[in-house]
Amino acid sequence: MNPGGVALKQRSNPAGVDLMRNSGIEAVKPIPFFGGQKISKRLPYFRGNGLEPESRALIRLVHESFFEVKDAILPILDLHSGFGTIDNVWWPYAYTKYSCPDTSLYQNIENI
Structure with a gap:
């Protein structure tokens, strides 16, 4: 779910955020750097300072498709x-x- 990053041929989205590390969950003992960092978008694995539009859209899709549907199987x-x-x-x-x-x-x- 990173069309902007694919178009730019980069891991991060156009805002410089690594969407694979952009979530609302904080690890108990995060893996330094590779688990994501909030230092700078100029460094790899930047988590961002909040949920990106792509992450919010995916969370909304999962919520609407699975949590609000009776007998749905949660991915x-x-x-x-x-x-x-x-x-x-x-x-x-x-x-x-x-x-x-x-x-x-x-x-x-x-x-x-």
């Missing part, structure tokens, strides 16, 4: 692009070191 996987190297499937609990209760299920999905 809980992040199909994460490896920029042409390695693609990953990420699951909940990335913000903490605690184990996810369904780790084996997610590992099976990742191996499909």
